[in-house]
Amino acid sequence: MASSSSADDITRASTFAPVNIAVIKYWGKRDTKLNLPTNASLSVTLSQDDLRTHTTASCSPSFTSDCLTLNSQPQDISGARTQACLRELRSLRADLESSDPSLPKLSTQHLKIVSENNFPTAAGLASSAAGFAALVRAIANLYALSSSPTDLSRIARQGSGSACRSLMGGYVAWQKGEQADGSDSFAYEVSPASHWPDMRAIILVASAEKKDVSSTAGMQQTVATSALFAHRAEEVVPKRMKAMEKAIHDRDFEAFAVLSMKDSNNFHATCLDTQPPIFYMNDTSRAAVRMVEAINALHPEGKTYAAYTFDAGPNAVVYYLAQDEDMVAGVFKGLLGEKTGWDSPRGKKIQVKEGALAGTEVAGEKLKEGISRVILTSVGDGPRKTEEHLC
């Protein structure tokens, strides 16, 4: 599967991997070493046409150490998480090599990994998910592993929890699992993108502001100090996971949207209930909430056109269906048309919905002030193998 260049005896393989944005949020680990979560989560994989990490993994007897660069910057790979991924992948390759002695001994060679994101790192998108998914997928390709995406998701999870959900396309759940060794804590496909291809997303990227607390540190503070968190993890999320899977199977946008908004707010509520409190949403985020509510208030049947969700930062991700593109993205284009991001093929097609919505003047001004760019995307597929190598 991997290409080999006899000239310099380098073997290489490349992949693209997608970003995912959860609608039932991962927050809290029951095992920090293995990245085992306190509750299940569910995400939409976003299209790699718009957001992706491109990674090439190569190995050679001539390499003298493992190394990783991201956007041309050398990265530290000595951390336990990266090391866990490399160790597990090498071990699988070593098993292959044991069973078939004709295979080249790639497991004993050093690895060179080169990654590039096609989106600004400063955008505060969950780049570690796409990053670790791409790293694991690229090395699995390099090593010609027959592991399934679910098998690989167990490995990627150890690099960054939410990375396990970026190994598949469409609508992806990460089950909590019960085992202490993490063997049953993996991602699975709820439905492929083709089941419900009309899902669209607009990401409102908030102007760079120092993040309150890293999600790695923040989630464990929440586990340790919030009086509400255990109730969320044990009672609230399990019911919502079932309801969200059903909404996806039924292509029920109303249920999907209401659950998404509730779960985002519930997650941020446990952040606020942390001691000291963690604030990821700011006044710009709140303005985005109000704008989505105003858009939904236009629905003739009292249903929803759009659903907001916020990760561990102020950016709003707004999900909607293709049929409502002008009603949702069109309102934001009318408001934020001057910002970066509308010149993409998707952006150009969106019709501006003219005229501010009643009662949203304050929220509109806040958004103009606080949003620096928009990204338009949709549900997409899982990692794509490519022959386009970065080194």
Next chain:
Amino acid sequence: MASSSSADDITRASTFAPVNIAVIKYWGKRDTKLNLPTNASLSVTLSQDDLRTHTTASCSPSFTSDCLTLNSQPQDISGARTQACLRELRSLRADLESSDPSLPKLSTQHLKIVSENNFPTAAGLASSAAGFAALVRAIANLYALSSSPTDLSRIARQGSGSACRSLMGGYVAWQKGEQADGSDSFAYEVSPASHWPDMRAIILVASAEKKDVSSTAGMQQTVATSALFAHRAEEVVPKRMKAMEKAIHDRDFEAFAVLSMKDSNNFHATCLDTQPPIFYMNDTSRAAVRMVEAINALHPEGKTYAAYTFDAGPNAVVYYLAQDEDMVAGVFKGLLGEKTGWDSPRGKKIQVKEGALAGTEVAGEKLKEGISRVILTSVGDGPRKTEEHLC
């Protein structure tokens, strides 16, 4: 007790009543008609030297209807809540008149109630608590009722829930009660102000911004839609009430402060978990949180100098002890010395703590931008009878 003027046959009585700011928050009713809460709450009564409602109640055979003015503006008193208070007080007076026929039949006369607040209504302070406490106390004085503050608290509660806690001084709890008729849902004194007189408060009044949702509407939306609220009401608050009463009995500021901050955050977390979400804290409020955290980080023993708490609005109330006045209020004076409020006798005495705290530049700028005035006050006593009549 009430003064009577034979010339025009008017009987009158006046009182001052205090504001209270809860440290264990009231949010949610189990009975909206009787204002019966879903959980107990606990507050500090603030000094009437700084914040108070002054109310005169008068009655006369010549009056042709009940009326109420607040700050010279006529108020609607036809609402069920005001009517419930008037009805209960009249009924108690009628009982007195039945048992002693020599008493003037004040219960059959119309009431004229005149109220004035000595603080700006726009400040968004909980003026309804002081207002209903003053109304009930003034009429009880007028009627020469022998009812205890606890008895009166049951009546004031029906006007505005938190008003029941303004009928006493010092540290006051409002017990939830179990009875359907509300007979056991009243306020009681945890400790008088004299038990722990060193408690101080600085109120950081945020620039006027339209309130998100009224607390009356907001709390019932939370009860109806939050997945976390019942857990707060049933599990979290009962434990905190006990711990807070102990902290007050022990004059343990550390415990008082930590519980206050946790409970404020917990309450706002349930607001955020409401559908649609309710946001009372804004970026200015968050900056106040960060500033209090920075002040506390200076404590040589890792304890706390100050505790923030937020009601249903963006204003921060920061509690601290007299001995730490310069460390807490002094920091805010250094930062916000240009704002209204420092020219009071309390304010003039505060020494500016020079130099911004490390890492608080952003929070400091946000506060300068978002805070319009400060109010300096302390724990205080309960309603004070006065011969100073407003009409």
